[in-house]
């Protein structure tokens with residue numbers, strides 16, 4: 203992987219450039235094989251620059267705080283970045299956005315999913331849909347993101363293919379449309395039948411899965427001769443399927459009602475090529491994006507060909523110890539991005555030069571000279587940018603706010619050293635803006651102790667760690683009594699406060715959060731006051 207700046211590209215029209223982009227994420231439960239699959243997608247795309255994919259080793263006691271890609275970097279010694287992996291294959295530009303694996307960071311994933319056009323749901327053939335997969339799937343479904351499902355680890359015993367279909371239907375209420383069908387039981391996986399062409403792709407193992415697995419493509423006749431038993435079973439199953447299953451329903455796939463299903467084994471490279479091909483063939487390219495007006499009401503779309511507009515979906519400070527800075531990640535939604543361009547932040551009305559935009563690819567951040575819808579640029583040092591901000595050129599734009607999950611964990615946070623109060627305050631402000639945690643205050647109670655809130659306790663570990671190491675602040679955390687939260691409106695605050703076991707906290711941006719000691723308190727309030735706003739989703 204070269205760290206040299208990309209050669210000045212001879213690029214086509216904005217529409218043509220957008221059409222050849224695929225911006226996606228992989229959602230999975232830890233250990234399903236996301237790191238391995240990512241690595242193999244790179245191998246198949248020819249993006250490892252001649253390096254062989256190393257065999258993946260067990261990672262014992264690994265903590266999920268860091269990105270899986272950093273882990274990949276360490277293991278492989280190759281350059282992959284922690285937010286977006288960009289690679290080109292056969293004329294298609296892929297932007298693979300990282301999603302944190304741990305459930306405590308599902309908030310981050312929610313934001314990443316607002317910046318992709320498709321997702322690959324990765325499941326372990328033996329374990330099926332696991333809790334984190336389920337959570338992320340629900341977010342993907344709510345956003346109607348087209349899903350390709352990759353049933354991984356087919357080299358080991360697990361669910362048989364028809365069982366997988368039932369499993370997805372019963373657990374996720376999701377129709378799965380297999381685009382390939384495995385030959386051989388899980389554990390003695392031989393290859394897949396491509397349902398479109400009816401050809402059998404027989405896999406061969408390579409040593410440790412380090413190189414692309416040679417595939418023999420056989421037609422029905424030669425395949426039957428090659429392996430009667432497994433082949434015949436697969437054919438029978440397919441006939442069964444053909445009888446109930448219509449043609450691939452593109453509309454259902456595109457709005458996330460049905461998923462395209464693939465079988466494979468990332469570690470042995472089986473089925474990775476077909477998945478990559480499918481991303482090109484069926485995953486949607488960037489499309490015009492919905493806009494809202496100042497009140498958040500729908501307001502048409504931003505056409506791809508309109509002047510530049512982008513959405514800030516992630517803000518991260520000090521991601522690389524060698525570059526101590528703050529990066530805002532912007533997904534380009536329309537127009538052509540050029541380095542140095544001056545854009546307006548719709549929220550503040552202020553302009554900023556995207557002079558420090560980097561293509562975030564590897565540790566050596568090469569400067570991105572030009573970008574198109576679907577691409578992600580990292581804007582360095584823009585202190586002003588927050589998650590959910592829309593940036594535009596020439597014609598104002600405003601994209602819908604990014605939803606976030608109502609927090610479930612709450613801690614009082616106290617300054618541990620009076621002489622370092624400034625550091626304490628600055629740190630909290632920054633963490634709130636980045637969305638690492640929600641920083642809330644009990645404004646009317648005359649109690650200045652801020653409250654940290656999040657969807658998982660690990661968020662607090664990260665917050666404390668960063669407060670201490672980056673901001674040189676001293677903090678003390680203390681359990682707060684609430685367990686549930688809902689967004690509420692300022693006019694409902696007195697009603698909520700009247701309830702025993704309820705309180706209202708306010709975030710710096712003015713969002714009001716009703717917090718409750720128990721689910722029961724919340725339910726009682728909902729029952730007694732159906733007229734008040736108690737919303738599960740927040741926005742940033």
Ligand code: GDP
Pocket residue numbers: 230231232233234235236237238239258259260261270303354355356357358466467468469470
């Ligand atoms: P992640 O936590 O989702 O990123 O998962 P990893 O890619 O780190 O994989 C977790 C474990 O599963 C590792 O030990 C991998 O070697 C193993 N693994 C990944 N893909 C496969 C596969 O296709 N077959 C088998 N048998 N093991 C796999």
